Amino acid sequence: MALADSRALIAPKPRPGRRPPGLFATIVRRRTDYLYVLPAILVMLVVIGYPLVSTVFLSFFEITSSGERVATGVDNYQRILTDRRVNFWKITGNTLYWTVGSTFFATVLGFGAALVLHRRFPGRGVVRAILLIPWVISHVAAAYVWRWILHSDYGLLGGSLVAWGALDQTPVLLDSKANVMPTLIAVNVWKEFPFVMIMLTAGLQTVPEGLLRAARIDGANIWNQFRHVTLPHLKGVVLITTLLLFVTNLNSFTLVWLMTGGGPANASALWITQIYKLAFVGSPQRGLASAFSVILFLIMLGLGYFYVRALTRGNPDQGAA
């Protein structure tokens, strides 16, 4: 066992001076090793492999109301672009807005939080713990709490703004086409910034103190220390965190679904909420929804490639299997 190498995510290189045995021989010799991962792989295969194949399969069919499957070729794929129920360009715009906006602001807030909390002060542990809570609680609870806060008539936010004299009447947020997306993004940022904070807090601890001191001795001011020492050090963590967040946001469902259901008039409908609607609400169009899922799946696969690249940076060719 090349134990020293087991820390690395990538395959250990064969030890010099020893001729690597043939692949098949190695597989046979290590057959018991596979037993350890077998249950995990089996579960993943059944619950991920099968659905994957069957989604692709379904995407070429339309299921009639009587449950019959009618092969329709690539018809479903064409309908994604044209069908009014999908409303493709509208929801694509929304999804990009939502994903980029949420990821950006969550990263900014989370990064800021990590920096502020990097300095020791009394009560830091408590503050950090409090800031983590939104990330832990369920999306369902978060959705209802925020719906209540943002309520058009009795909401805390509107009511307070009026009471303080900032506004004449309570603002319409979730029920307004113009305001719904920024409002939802704000709630999502509330839920997600702690994740960035955790990741970058750990990242900051790896920035070598000596390097910062050296920069200071060389006359670098705070900004330059940050810019030329801290930031380059954090590049990898920031990349992975942002990528994970981006994917999470591209796949968001619960918060939007429970707060607006995609409304008003599709103003906050995202890819995923639309897929859900197509597949499970009203008269289901599972073939169409499957075709949409396949496209989404391909996009994710592309992003997944970058994710693995980021995780194995420096060895891109070895990880991208």
Add this chain to the structure above:
Amino acid sequence: MPASAASVAPPRALAPARARPRTKRRRFQVTPLGLLGWLFLAFLLLFTVVPMAWMVSTSLKSEFAAIQQPPVWIPSEPSLDQYTRLLSPAGETGRQFLTYLRNSVWVSLATTVIGLVVAVPAAYAFSRFTFPGRDMLFFSVLVRNMFPAVVFLIPLFILMRRMNLYGSQWSLILTYLTFGLPLSIWLLKGFYDNIPPELERAARIDGATRFQAFRLIVLPLSAPGLVATAIYAFIQGWNEYVYARTFITDESKMTMPVGLEKFFTEYASNWPGLMAASFIMSVPVVVLFLLLQRYFVQALTEGAVKH
């Protein structure tokens, strides 16, 4: 993107190094940038705490008091009525709510236990062995993280119907298992990687079998990792909504998140009740998480930070 984050609060990150050699008092000296940092922190705390405080405050009010404008933070006649109604098995609402609670506990616990049984050997193998295809398998496990739950919803819906699990809580347990596995394996692998293999080797030399070495050396040493992983799996199961909503139709089998939605549609104007239910639902995960935050954060960041 990071540049603009930097402009928000760069001073704090760099301040401690300068402050450390000096006296303690020096750290709390007010500089413009430092002040900005404190203000930012205050804003974050308000942003985080206000919604949760409002949830608790509302849950202690009567339905009438809750819709009072302007909003009142401290209820004039606070009462625990909503909580007693939700948690007493005597009433209809209480019976329903306690059923959801029980179902959530069962589904989350089953997911956690089965998940650990499957993830522990896999993570151990990924950490210690070098069988061919290891990295490909490991990455295919990781990449699962990239795929949205809803994309799998339709085929899993069909799969569960075919396996006669549709409507049963096992459909949820099986689904949550696969969602939890990738991260569990990743977290646990991080912990195993940090246990020096020499310890095991020593045990093997002393005559222990591989399993004994694992049970007596690795398992106790990785206990924090196991706990962190278990907590994570539990929280995931506890909070999951989409599958729970789609796979379970029978009210007696529903879990909390779906139950909450049902409450909302049934008693739309009873905000105090809804907030009390949200609060009860949030307490277990928050408490669990806060108790074990340290291990958990360590485990989660291990993979992304260390190379």
